[in-house]
Amino acid sequence: MQMMFASKGRTLHAVIVYFSMLFAMFFVFICAPNEKIQGIVQKIFYFHVSSAITMFFAFFIVFVASIMYLWKRSDWWDAVAFSAAEIGVVFCTLVLITGPIWGRPIWGTWWSWDPTLTLTLVLWLIYVAYLMLRIDIHDPKRARFAAVLGIIGFVDVLLIRWSVEKWRTLHPKPVLIQEGGTTGLTSTMLWIFMFCLGAFLLLFFYLLRERTSITQSRHALEVLRQEIDDLLAR
Amino acid sequence: MSSSKIFIQQVFALLAKDLKTEWRTREIFTSMFVFTVLVVVVFNFAIGADTELIRQVASGVVWVALLFATVLGLQRAGHMESEEDSLQGVLLALHDRSALFVAKMVAQMLYLLGVVVCTLPLCSIWFRIDFTACIGAFGIVFVLGILGLSIVGTLFSIMVLHTRAHEVMLPILFLPVSIPLTIAAVYATAQLIAGKGLKDIADYLALLSVFDIIFFMLSIMVFDYIVEG
Amino acid sequence: MSTEMMVHLEGVMKRFGAMTALRGIDLQIKRGHCLGIFGPNGAGKTTLLRILATLIRPSAGTIYIAGRDAVREAEKVRPLLGVLSHRTFLYGHLTACENLRFYGRMFGVKKLTERITEVLQVVGLEANSYQLVRTYSRGMQQRLAIARTILHRPALLLLDEPYTGLDQHATGILQELLLQLRSESCTIIMSTHDLHRGLNLCDEIAIQCRGKIVYSSTSLGVDMQGLEELYNTYVE
Numbered sequence: 001m002q003m004m005f006a007s008k009g010r011t012l013h014a015v016i017v018y019f020s021m022l023f024a025m026f027f028v029f030i031c032a033p034n035e036k037i038q039g040i041v042q043k044i045f046y047f048h049v050s051s052a053i054t055m056f057f058a059f060f061i062v063f064v065a066s067i068m069y070l071w072k073r074s075d076w077w078d079a080v081a082f083s084a085a086e087i088g089v090v091f092c093t094l095v096l097i098t099g100p101i102w103g104r105p106i107w108g109t110w111w112s113w114d115p116t117l118t119l120t121l122v123l124w125l126i127y128v129a130y131l132m133l134r135i136d137i138h139d140p141k142r143a144r145f146a147a148v149l150g151i152i153g154f155v156d157v158l159l160i161r162w163s164v165e166k167w168r169t170l171h172p173k174p175v176l177i178q179e180g181g182t183t184g185l186t187s188t189m190l191w192i193f194m195f196c197l198g199a200f201l202l203l204f205f206y207l208l209r210e211r212t213s214i215t216q217s218r219h220a221l222e223v224l225r226q227e228i229d230d231l232l233a234r
Numbered sequence: 235m236s237s238s239k240i241f242i243q244q245v246f247a248l249l250a251k252d253l254k255t256e257w258r259t260r261e262i263f264t265s266m267f268v269f270t271v272l273v274v275v276v277f278n279f280a281i282g283a284d285t286e287l288i289r290q291v292a293s294g295v296v297w298v299a300l301l302f303a304t305v306l307g308l309q310r311a312g313h314m315e316s317e318e319d320s321l322q323g324v325l326l327a328l329h330d331r332s333a334l335f336v337a338k339m340v341a342q343m344l345y346l347l348g349v350v351v352c353t354l355p356l357c358s359i360w361f362r363i364d365f366t367a368c369i370g371a372f373g374i375v376f377v378l379g380i381l382g383l384s385i386v387g388t389l390f391s392i393m394v395l396h397t398r399a400h401e402v403m404l405p406i407l408f409l410p411v412s413i414p415l416t417i418a419a420v421y422a423t424a425q426l427i428a429g430k431g432l433k434d435i436a437d438y439l440a441l442l443s444v445f446d447i448i449f450f451m452l453s454i455m456v457f458d459y460i461v462e463g
Numbered sequence: 464m465s466t467e468m469m470v471h472l473e474g475v476m477k478r479f480g481a482m483t484a485l486r487g488i489d490l491q492i493k494r495g496h497c498l499g500i501f502g503p504n505g506a507g508k509t510t511l512l513r514i515l516a517t518l519i520r521p522s523a524g525t526i527y528i529a530g531r532d533a534v535r536e537a538e539k540v541r542p543l544l545g546v547l548s549h550r551t552f553l554y555g556h557l558t559a560c561e562n563l564r565f566y567g568r569m570f571g572v573k574k575l576t577e578r579i580t581e582v583l584q585v586v587g588l589e590a591n592s593y594q595l596v597r598t599y600s601r602g603m604q605q606r607l608a609i610a611r612t613i614l615h616r617p618a619l620l621l622l623d624e625p626y627t628g629l630d631q632h633a634t635g636i637l638q639e640l641l642l643q644l645r646s647e648s649c650t651i652i653m654s655t656h657d658l659h660r661g662l663n664l665c666d667e668i669a670i671q672c673r674g675k676i677v678y679s680s681t682s683l684g685v686d687m688q689g690l691e692e693l694y695n696t697y698v699e
Contacts, residue, residue, distance in 0.1 A: 070459050125410035132406065133397065140480065145393045148456045149407065152389075155452060156411055159445055163414035166437065167421065222481035230673065240571065247568035255556045258595075322518060323552025323611070327569035329538045462520060 010209070017206045020199040027192045041105050046193055048098040050200040051091045052120065058088030058204060059123065059154055062130075066150030069143065075219060076212075078143045081150055083211035085130050087204060092124045118164045119157070126153045240329045248324070248337035253344070255314070262310045266303040267349050273299035274357060285362060292361040293424035296353070297379070297416060300346065304383045305405045307345055308391035311338070316395060325461060335388060335457045342384040350376050363427050371432050372423070378442040379419035385446060386412050389453045393460050418442045468527070469494040469619060469650040470515070475524035477510055477674075484510040486674040488524070492667070494618075495648035497641075499655060499665035499682070501690075503698055507674040508654035509548075512623045515652065516546045528619060542570060545617030547625050551608040555597035559588055559607050562596060563614055570615035582610040586636055602630035609637055613644070620644065622653040626660055638664070658690050670697045 028046045065081035068074070099117045100110040111117070130153065134146050256262055277295040281288055315321050328334060358365050365372050390407045394400040422438035432439075470492040477485040484507045492498050502508050513519050514526065517537040526533040533540045553562050560579060567575040583589045586606040596604060605628070612620065620641075626634055641651060641664055654671075655661045661668070662682060669679035670693065677697045685693070 070456075122410050122413050125406075129403070129406045129410065133403065135398075140478075141396060144459050144462070145397070148393065148460060151456065152411060152449075152452060155448060156414065159414040159441070159448070163417040163441055166441070167417045219481065223483075226481045226483070243571065244569055247565055250568075251554065251557070251561075251565045254561065255554060258556045317555065318553055319550035320552050320554055322548075322550065323566070324569070325518060326516060326541060326544065326546055326552075327566060328541070 013202075013206050013209070017199070017202050020195075020202055024196045024199040027195060032189060032192045033186065041102060044098050044102040046196045047200075048095060048102055049193070050197045051094040051098065052116065053197060054200045054204045055088055055091040055095055055120070055123070056157075057201065058084050058091060058208075059127065059157070061208070062088060062127075062150040063154035066147035069147045070151075076216065078147070079212045079215040079219070080208070081147060082134055082143075083208055083215055085127055085134075085146075085150065086211060087207050089124065089127050089131060091200075091204070092120060092127065095120050096124060113168065115161065115164045115168050118168075119161050122160050122164075123153070123157065126156070237330065241333050244328060244330075244333040245337045245340075248334060249340055252311075252337065252341045256341075256345075261314075262307050263345050263348055265310060266307040266345055267352055269306050270299045270303045270349050270353050271356065273302060274353070274360070278360060288361055289363065289427065290424070292357065292363060293427055294420050296357060297420045297423065299353075300349070300380070300383065301409065301412070301416065302405075303349055304342070304346060304387045305408060307342060308387050309401060309404060311342070312391050312395050312400070321395070321461075331461055332454045332457045334461065335392070335453055338392070339384045339388040339453075342388055343380055346380040346384060347377075350380065367429075368426060368431065371426050371435075374432070374439065375419060375422045375426065375435070375442070378439065378446060379415060379422075382415040382419075382442060382446045382449065383412065385449045385453055386415070389449075389457070389460070392457075414441060415445050418445070467493055469496075469529060470652065471525075471527040472515075473525050475511075475514065475521045475526060477507075477514060477519070478522045484674055485514075485521070488671075488674075488676055490669070490676065490679075492650060492652065494650055495645070496667060497645055497651040497653065497665045498667045498669060499653050499661035500669050500671050501655065501658060501661060501694060502671035505673075506671040508671055509623055511671070512546075512548075512621050512652070512654060515619075516544055516621050517541055542615065543618045545612040545615070545620045546623075547608060547612045547621070548623040549627070551604050552611065553596050553604060553607060556595060558595055559583065559592045559599075559610075562607065563611060566611055566614055572615050578614065582614055585613075585640060586610045587632075601628070602633045605629055606633050606636060609633075609640065613640070618650060620649060620651045620653075622651065622655075624655055625653060626655060626657045634660075658694070659687060662687060662690055670694060672698050 024046075028043055032043060032046070034040055034042070061084040062081050065077045065084060069077040069081060096117070099114070099120070103112060103114075104110055126149075130146055130149050133149060134142055274295055277291075277299075278288065281291060281295075324334060325331065354365050357363065387404075387408055390404055390411075394403040394407065397403050418438040418441040422435040422442070425435050425438070468491055470490065472488055472490040475485055475488040476483070488511060490498075500508050500511070510519070514521050515528070515533070517533055517540055520534055528540045529543055531540050554565070557565070560583075563579045563582065564575065567579065572578055579592075580589065583592050586609050588603065588606055588610065591599070591603065596607065599607065625637060629637065638660065641653075645651060645664070651664075653661065653665070662685065665682050667679065668682045668685065668690070669676050671677065678693060
């Protein structure tokens with residue numbers, strides 16, 4: 001598994017990511033038809049929902065990597081979990097920023113406690129706490145605690161979603177549109193959305209790969225530094 | 235002696251020790267109770283004199299107070315445990331380490347129950363709510379809610395014991411993760427205050443139960459990984 | 464696995480993040496023997512003892528205590544261990560009796576009341592057994608910690624610098640106790656700075672430095688001067 005992340009193919013991966021993001025933007029802004037009611041603002045939806053799905057995927061990887069770390073105790077899984085969480089928080093922040101930008105002209109307010117957006121906010125809090133717990137990377141105790149949190153956080157997602165849905169029914173819905181979707185996607189839009197999502201996922205994997213290898217290198221550097229200190233002290 | 239007998243014996247030994255210590259010092263319970271009352275009173279002032287409005291937010295106020303009281307109680311309990319590193323001594327004697335989790339969780343539950351029993355009469359007077367109308371239903375909601383708070387709280391409190399900024403980390407971890415519990419407990423209580431019955435809050439009760447069960451099982455599974463040195 | 468070997472370590476390593484505390488420890492101790500581990504601060508003695516106590520897991524290597532894998536079957540190994548360290552593991556708001564009763568119940572000690580009286584007599588604390596531990600002097604607390612350690616009649620004693628910070632009275636009690644336990648075939652592993660007392664008590668000695676055992680042998684024929692020379696040679 002570790003060999004898969006080796007430098008071979010990294011440049012190729014980077015090039016593919018670059019071009020796919022470029023094409024995605026081209027498709028979204030030039031090719032995608034303007035939505036009837038919402039107009040051009042609706043185009044944020046492509047990036048907003050892609051970010052959201054990537055974010056969930058990232059946190060799922062944290063979940064899996066955390067379990068693998070507790071099982072195998074391999075530093076590599078720990079590095080993957082940490083990197084995925086970091087990148088996940090970035091995409092999470094993107095969702096929280098693009099959400100209101102989309103919402104303001106549509107709902108009339110910046111924030112409407114939409115179930116998915118609220119869920120995203122809570123996840124942001126949980127995974128930022130995860131990162132705070134990890135200030136000291138590669139301290140095995142910290143790594144274990146974070147792994148536990150990575151598992152708990154993901155399991156909590158369903159519970160949070162359910163409870164926020166219930167809670168939401170007590171609040172007024174926004175006037176114009178049902179959230180989370182539009183008044184319907186044409187097949188062109190759907191196709192463009194899938195492409196955009198694909199580009200985002202490719203980007204995520206590239207970032208994950210890079211971040212994991214940086215984390216590993218940093219750890220190796222620390223170990224070497226310690227050894228040198230030890231030798232010098234003699 | 236079979237495993238489960240040892241488990242139960244150890245849980246009781248730990249629980250007895252914790253409760254005996256608490257009985258001597260009364261630190262944890264007193265600070266939790268006083269804090270809860272303070273939060274309720276301050277909220278009262280913050281919200282204003284409109285009795286109807288206060289009735290509506292009473293449930294939220296009580297549960298927020300309980301959330302913070304839980305954090306406070308756990309921090310005090312953790313502090314006392316780390317004084318002579320007695321946690322290590324306990325770990326040496328434990329057959330199944332989750333016995334420690336169960337004992338601490340039950341202790342926390344008992345403190346919270348005590349706080350609720352002492353605070354509700356006061357809330358009854360201040361908020362003009364008759365809790366005795368359907369005390370059974372209230373009882374169920376509070377027990378399920380407190381159980382959830384104790385489970386998640388105990389898990390995180392033991393986790394943060396050895397981190398650097400442990401006093402800050404506990405609420406930062408505990409509060410977001412327990413949001414489903416908070417929502418369900420607050421709205422179930424609010425519905426009951428508004429005169430609804432058990433049938434109407436069935437889905438909140440379902441959420442509370444599911445939350446409690448899932449987190450209890452999760453905690454037992456991961457506890458070993460947390461206490462390992 | 465021969466049951467004559469109480470403790471068997473092979474290739475034990477421990478890393479804490481970037482720092483390596485133990486770099487491959489191999490050790491064998493027969494039942495009923497006493498091993499003294501000498502070494503400077505930072506040698507990893509405490510880490511080694513904590514691993515033996517199943518408080519932390521090794522990063523690599525195998526550990527067998529009384530024929531059992533101490534990592535996989537830790538809960539079966541723990542009742543055999545008695546651990547004495549810097550911290551007393553005692554509860555200040557409980558009395559001595561209550562502390563011992565708690566640990567006795569945890570270990571499932573039979574005929575607990577008599578056993579508690581017995582150990583309190585050994586450490587000379589029967590008169591104060593109903594006082595709260597936080598009112599005890601440091602010396603008394605340490606004596607009670609010793610009582611706690613032997614309460615459940617462990618087969619293997621792990622002592623981390625037991626003489627450090629003990630007062631005269633407590634040191635005497637501990638020394639007598641250890642000699643007696645040795646004669647009862649209790650296995651003892653002790654890390655210490657006190658070369659004199661260590662030599663007195665131990666059948667085998669080992670010198671640990673920078674996470675490795677750099678010297679080990681029986682203590683027969685080694686006197687104080689010899690030990691000091693060895694220490695100075697092997698500890699750079």
